[in-house]
Amino acid sequence: MNAPHSDAMGVLIQADLDGELDAVQAADLALHVAGCEECRLLSDQLRVLKAELRSTMPRFQASPALREAVLRQMGHKPAASPLARRLHWRHLGWRRLGWRRRAWLPAFGGFLGGAVVAALLAVIVLPAPPTEEHGVATEVATATERSLEPDHLLDIRSTVPSEIAEWFRARMNFAPPVRQPSGFQLVGGRLDYLHHRPVAVLAYDHRGGAIELYTWPEEHAPTLPKSLRSAGFALSYWREGGIEYWAIGRSPADLARFVQAWHRSGA
């Protein structure tokens, strides 16, 4: 097999075998394959491979223990299951980063409540090492840290706000306002999960430094960060128009400029 003929034809032939071609396309392809030795070989190889995969690959099944554990989870309010909570936080990287789980965990249950706090609230530089805790801010910092290594992890790379908004709308029933704050280059977006909820992340570039903006529809009254810890990130939190925002970056000065520019660009 050698490119490019076989690559282009391979995609087409496999689409046929996968049942993705309409009758006309399939007939065209059959005509070509009949007269092309290379494609006939490719078609044979793909057919054999598909058959082998289907007969060989195990389809793993959930163990009775897992089924039971999942059922047990459903029997409780999810945040009330200690095992599940442990698993969840572990997967968010808490253990790896060596932070202790403490009394703040149940405090998330106290999020329910009324008041909506508007406008820009605080810009906080997170000192290291950690001394106290605030969950959401630290989750944002953890997610950001993870997303920046080794390369900036983005699900969609685009500089066009409408494209990015549309991409989110198709996936999470929520589209953040995608703005272009002056001095900051929109580079894309990512769907992330924070505290059990999908969030829309917008990524901006500013003189080589990344700024990320985490957004989601506001749910509960926020608990404001009293004090924070993380690996040298600056965070800014605000809510506006029924949406919660967390902006994060390495440089506090750049972040402050970003937040100002963001508000100006929406006016």
Add this chain to the structure above:
Amino acid sequence: MAQCNTVSAAETSFAAVALPHLDAAYNLARWLVRDASAADDVVQTAMLRALDHFATFRGENARGWLLSIVRNAAYNWLAERRRGPLAFEEDTERRHAETPDPADNPEAAVVKGQDRRHLERLLATLPPELRECIVLRELEEMSYQQIADITGVPIGTVMSRLWRARRILIKQAERSGVR
């Protein structure tokens, strides 16, 4: 806490929606993280997330909805393990591509019965972005569009990933066939 007693109706319908797809969820997680107990953890985490934002589920294609959450949980797990799936992808492709082409021979391309374990091992070496396409297509029998929805990439990317995965598998089968 007060909210503990107010969720049973939602949980009942969540169970009806999600439980039929528990095997599919586990299968995808298992193929992605390649470890039985890690797959258990991933599925449990994913089920919690799914339950938590069940309100955003639009009532169609429950399996795809659930699998996209499972996939995300699995990638989080992989990222935590520092396998960096996105960076990993090109490297593996290159490594496979460097293996020399044997003479074209359809018989040699057939994966023999005794090579099944070899095939399984080979699948395990594919980058997760390629492996998941094979799993979703051949085991879950999903259409390109469904795979695109779950993996969050355009349909053309699904097609090229499937092709890259199959090209690697065919080349490797050729190698082991002529050996």
